[in-house]
Structure formats: structure tokens, C-alpha cells
Amino acid sequence: MWNLTKFVASRLSRSRRFFSSVIPRPCIIQKRGADILHDPWINKETGFPLTERNRLGLRGLLPPRVISFEQQYARFMESYRSLEKNTVSESDTSHVALAKWRILNRLHDRNETLYFRVLIDNIKDFAPIIYTPTVGLVCQNYSGLFRRPRGMYFSAKDKGEMMSMIYNWPAQKVDMIVLTDGSRILGLGDLGVHGIGIPIGKLDMYVAAAGLNPQRILPVMLDVGTNNLKLIEDPLYLGLRQPRLEGEEYLSIIDEFIEAVLTRWPKAIVQFEDFQMKWAFETLKRYRERFCMFNDDVQGTAGVALAGLLGTVRAQGRSLDDFPNQKIVVVGAGSAGLGVLSMAVQAVVRMTGNAETAAQNFFLLDKDGLLTKERKNLDPAAVAFAKDPGLIAGLRDGDSLLEVVKKVKPDVLLGLSGVGGVFNEEVLKALRESGSNRPAIFAMSNPTMNAECTAVEAFKHAGENIVFASGSPFENVQLGNGKVGYVNQANNMYLFPGIGLGALLSGARIITDDMLQAAAE
Numbered sequence: 014m015w016n017l018t019k020f021v022a023s024r025l026s027r028s029r030r031f032f033s034s035v036i037p038r039p040c041i042i043q044k045r046g047a048d049i050l051h052d053p054w055i056n057k058e059t060g061f062p063l064t065e066r067n068r069l070g071l072r073g074l075l076p077p078r079v080i081s082f083e084q085q086y087a088r089f090m091e092s093y094r095s096l097e098k099n100t101v102s103e104s105d106t107s108h109v110a111l112a113k114w115r116i117l118n119r120l121h122d123r124n125e126t127l128y129f130r131v132l133i134d135n136i137k138d139f140a141p142i143i144y145t146p147t148v149g150l151v152c153q154n155y156s157g158l159f160r161r162p163r164g165m166y167f168s169a170k171d172k173g174e175m176m177s178m179i180y181n182w183p184a185q186k187v188d189m190i191v192l193t194d195g196s197r198i199l200g201l202g203d204l205g206v207h208g209i210g211i212p213i214g215k216l217d218m219y220v221a222a223a224g225l226n227p228q229r230i231l232p233v234m235l236d237v238g239t240n241n242l243k244l245i246e247d248p249l250y251l252g253l254r255q256p257r258l259e260g261e262e263y264l265s266i267i268d269e270f271i272e273a274v275l276t277r278w279p280k281a282i283v284q285f286e287d288f289q290m291k292w293a294f295e296t297l298k299r300y301r302e303r304f305c306m307f308n309d310d311v312q313g314t315a316g317v318a319l320a321g322l323l324g325t326v327r328a329q330g331r332s333l334d335d336f337p338n339q340k341i342v343v344v345g346a347g348s349a350g351l352g353v354l355s356m357a358v359q360a361v362v363r364m365t366g367n368a369e370t371a372a373q374n375f376f377l378l379d380k381d382g383l384l385t386k387e388r389k390n391l392d393p394a395a396v397a398f399a400k401d402p403g404l405i406a407g408l409r410d411g412d413s414l415l416e417v418v419k420k421v422k423p424d425v426l427l428g429l430s431g432v433g434g435v436f437n438e439e440v441l442k443a444l445r446e447s448g449s450n451r452p453a454i455f456a457m458s459n460p461t462m463n464a465e466c467t468a469v470e471a472f473k474h475a476g477e478n479i480v481f482a483s484g485s486p487f488e489n490v491q492l493g494n495g496k497v498g499y500v501n502q503a504n505n506m507y508l509f510p511g512i513g514l515g516a517l518l519s520g521a522r523i524i525t526d527d528m529l530q531a532a533a534e
């Protein structure tokens with residue numbers, strides 16, 4: 014379905030055409046001497062030719078041999094590849110992934126030009142390191158891995174100071190900000206300030222996949238405390254050791270930050286990332302009409318899932334609105350699951366013009382099972398998707414996933430529950446029996462261990478004829494007889510760089526649902 018290398022190449026050639034007309038080159042450097050070597054934006058390390066060493070006061074500060082960019086590139090790749098040779102067992106995999114992240118991160122801290130060159134050229138190999146799934150492991154181990162700060166940190170203790178703090182950022186212009194409060198990092202929960210790895214990884218993807226200028230991106234952590242007791246008790250935790258702010262106190266911190274950002278860079282686009290559900294929805298509602306922002310977990314995910322669903326129903330020979338033949342079960346009623354449902358239902362309304370019946374193909378479960386109109390304390394955001402229990406014989410509120418699959422006989426099972434393994438053997442076998450000509454499984458939760466099932470499990474239990482996509486990358490599955498079970502990736506990284514780039518190039522004032530529908534299509 015998606016090929017990351019081709020995707021990046023096509024984005025880059027388009028964005029290069031644009032940026033080559035606006036980036037001034039050559040680059041004028043105000044710094045001199047050692048300050049240049051300590052600035053990753055301009056450092057060429059041993060690559061400075063002798064004439065530049067003379068002009069920039071670098072003579073004597075570097076070993077005499079000039080090592081070309083190509084030689085530096087080859088040397089880095091050799092070190093990187095040598096780490097792979099050390100993998101002897103499965104249990105080494107995460108150590109090797111972390112070691113790879115470390116050397117990439119050190120390069121990022123030293124020489125951004127070389128870092129982004131190797132990243133762009135090797136995006137398929139490097140994305141799982143600087144982004145999902147390894148970035149999750151990095152956030153979990155951040156206090157030990159931390160060497161140099163990247164991005165900006167605004168904490169609850171900075172209240173009243175943010176307007177002046179924003180001017181501490183060294184770049185004159187910022188186009189794209191990715192902001193988190195660390196409260197729901199992938200499926201790993203509240204990682205507090207250590208969640209900064211996520212905005213950094215997302216913005217690396219903006220540079221690699223959308224060609225954004227790396228000097229105009231800004232990862233931001235809003236530290237409003239953490240409810241993760243292990244972190245609060247950890248003497249090496251890098252954030253505020255206090256419970257999260259709530260209610261108006263919380264919102265006043267976000268408001269102050271946004272006001273500061275928009276005062277200095279009125280046209281900056283802000284991507285909200287990995288906020289727990291209540292704040293994801295609340296902030297989206299609060300800001301979406303006021304400036305150019307979007308919530309990646311709600312809207313970016315929805316766009317990618319809808320693109321996948323449209324492709325899947327085509328492969329199944331149907332259309333998304335083909336009720337009762339087409340039935341889609343969504344597992345997880347959080348920010349991502351509800352975002353996907355709301356966008357998929359909007360797509361059906363666009364097809365049929367009928368808002369009343371548009372949700373009938375979709376079934377929604379949360380941790381307490383199937384959501385019906387009988388559910389007590391139904392979240393207002395989920396009301397539109399709660400089912401009438403009488404719709405299908407025997408369907409009841411709270412039915413387990415297995416019961417739902419047996420009764421509904423869905424064509425698509427889409428997981429955004431954050432719980433590894435909920436698409437277990439019984440569920441996958443029941444899907445196989447559903448009678449669908451080409452059942453589809455989207456195990457979209459991250460990182461890998463939180464995926465609803467693995468690719469191997471899906472092909473083994475649900476059959477070789479399935480469509481499979483996952484949030485974290487899996488290898489294709491060898492099925493025997495030379496056949497291959499293809500694995501697609503359904504991760505919002507296929508959309509957010511395009512949303513940001515599109516908003517930037519078009520000068521959009523706000524990001525609308527229609528734009529996201531168009532992007533998904």
C-alpha cells in the first residue's frame with residue numbers, strides 16, 4: 014500500500030523545487046572559530062576546506078586533513094552498519110536499536126547537514142530508529158540517554174515568563190512546532206518530560222519527508238508535572254516532580270505558551286502530539302478556529318486510517334458506505350479511535366449525503382467492550398458511534414471483542430486500543446470465519462509490543478488472504494510456496510509531514526476537516 018522510500022522521494026522532489034527558490038545560498042555565518050564547531054547547524058567538522066578554515070578562524074582547531082562530505086558519510090554508515098553485525102540474538106535487538114539511536118543522535122548534535130543527508134538517503138532503515146518504535150524506548154530511558162538539550166521546555170514554574178522565554182530560541186524564524194505535554198506517549202502512558210523524544214522524532218520526519226528547513230522547526234515540551242509515580246520518585250527524572258496540573262490551571266499554561274509563540278512567529282503551524290484524550294479534544298476545540306494547528310493523534314491518524322480504509326474496501330470490491338455488506342469494528346475509543354471514526358463517518362456522509370445513517374457500518378469498543386446506547390456515562394464524544402443493541406441479533410452492550418466479531422462478522426478490524434495482543438488467536442480465527450472475501454486487520458497501536466497483533470499472528474490465524482497494516486513496522490511474512498504476506502504501515506507519519514507542508518505552502522489560516530479528507534483521498 015505505502016512505500017516509504019518512494020513517498021519521501023516524491024515529497025522531496027516537490028518540496029525541493031519550492032525551497033530551492035527561497036533558500037538563500039551561500040549561507041552567511043556570523044560566528045567564528047570554535048563557536049562554529051559547536052553549532053550543529055553549520056558545523057562541517059573535518060570537512061571545512063582550508064580556505065574556509067582561514068576565513069572562519071578555524072585554522073589549527075581541526076586536524077590538518079580535509080575529509081570530504083562523501084568520506085564522512087561513508088565513515089558514518091560503516092559505523093552504523095557495524096552495529097548490525099553485533100546482533101546475535103532477538104534479545105539484542107533493542108540494545109542494537111538504542112545503540113543506533115545513540116550514534117544518530119550524536120551526529121544530529123554535531124553536524125545536522127550530514128545527519129539529515131544520511132536520514133533522507135536511508136529513511137526506510139532509519140525511520141524505525143529515530144521514530145516509532147525505537148523512539149518509545151528512548152523516551153522510557155531518557156534520563157540515562159540525555160546528553161544535550163534539543164528544542165524548548167516550558168514548565169508550570171515558567172508561568173508569566175513565557176513571552177520573554179520564547180525569544181531565547183536562537184532561530185529568527187520558525188515554521189513548524191510539535192508540542193507535547195508527555196501525558197500519553199505512544200501506548201506507553203505518561204512519560205512526563207521524557208516524552209520530548211516524540212516531538213524531536215516527528216520533526217525529523219518533517220525534514221526528511223517534507224523537506225522543511227531544519228533551522229525552522231521547534232520541538233516543545235510543556236511540563237505541567239506527571240502522574241507517573243515512578244518518575245516522580247526517580248532522582249534522575251528531568252521534569253517537575255509534581256502531579257499534573259488540571260482544569261483551568263492547565264489550560265492557562267497552554268494558552269500562555271500559544272500566545273508567546275504566535276506573538277513571535279504568527280504564521281507558525283503547531284502540531285499537538287501525544288496529549289491524553291481529554292486535553293487532545295479540548296485543545297483541538299479551543300484552538301482549531303484560532304490559528305493553524307492540528308492534533309496529529311486525532312486528525313493525522315484519522316487521515317491515514319481513512320486512506321487505508323478506502324484502499325482496503327476497494328481491494329474488497331466494495332465501498333465504504335455499503336451497509337450492511339461492509340462492517341468495520343474499531344477497538345479503542347480514545348483520541349485516535351474516535352478521530353478515525355469521526356473522519357470515516359464524514360467520508361460516508363460525503364459519499365451518500367445522508368448524515369443519519371452514516372455511522373451504521375461502524376462498531377466501537379472500549380476497555381469495557383461494545384459501546385451501545387445503553388452504556389452508562391457514555392463519553393459525549395462517543396455518543397454518535399454507540400450502537401443500537403437491536404441492530405444485529407444478540408448484540409449487547411459490553412460484548413467482548415470475540416463476541417462482537419462472531420455476531421457482527423466484520424470485514425475490517427481496526428485497533429487503536431494501546432493494548433498488545435487484544436487481537437488474539439480466537440479473535441483472528443473468528444474473523445477468518447466472518448465470511449469476508451478479504452478480511453482486513455489494522456493493528457495500529459504503538460510501539461511494537463502494544464500492537465493488537467503481530468503480522469505473523471495475523472497471517473497465521475486470519476488467513477493468507479488478509480490485508481494487514483500496523484502502526485509500528487513489521488517485516489513481510491513468508492507464507493510458504495514462495496508466497497509473501499505483505500505488511501503495510503498505517504502510521505500518521507504518512508500524513509503529518511504533508512499536512513504541515515501543505516499548510517505552510519498554501520499559507521492556510523486554519524486546517525479544516527475538508528483538507529484532511531482531501532489528504533486522505
Ligand SMILES: NC(=O)c1ccc[n+]([C@@H]2O[C@H](COP(=O)([O-])OP(=O)(O)OC[C@H]3O[C@@H](n4cnc5c(N)ncnc54)[C@H](O)[C@@H]3O)[C@@H](O)[C@H]2O)c1
Nearest residue numbers: 199200345346347348349379380430431458459484504505
Ligand atoms: N498508528 C498510528 O498512527 C497511531 C496514531 C495515534 C495513536 N496510535 C496508538 O493508538 C493507541 C491509543 O491511542 P489513544 O490516543 O487513542 O489512547 P487513549 O488512551 O485515548 O485510548 C485508548 C482506548 O482504548 C480502550 N481500550 C483499552 N483497553 C482496551 C481493550 N482491552 N479492548 C478494547 N479497548 C480498550 C480504552 O478504553 C480507550 O478508549 C496508542 O498505542 C497509540 O500509540 C497509533
Ligand SMILES: O=C(O)C[C@H](O)C(=O)O
Nearest residue numbers: 145199287310459504505
Ligand atoms: O508516533 C507514532 O508513531 C504514531 C502516533 O502518533 C502515536 O501516538 O502512536
Ligand SMILES: [Mg+2]
Nearest residue numbers: 286287309310
Ligand atoms: Mg502520537
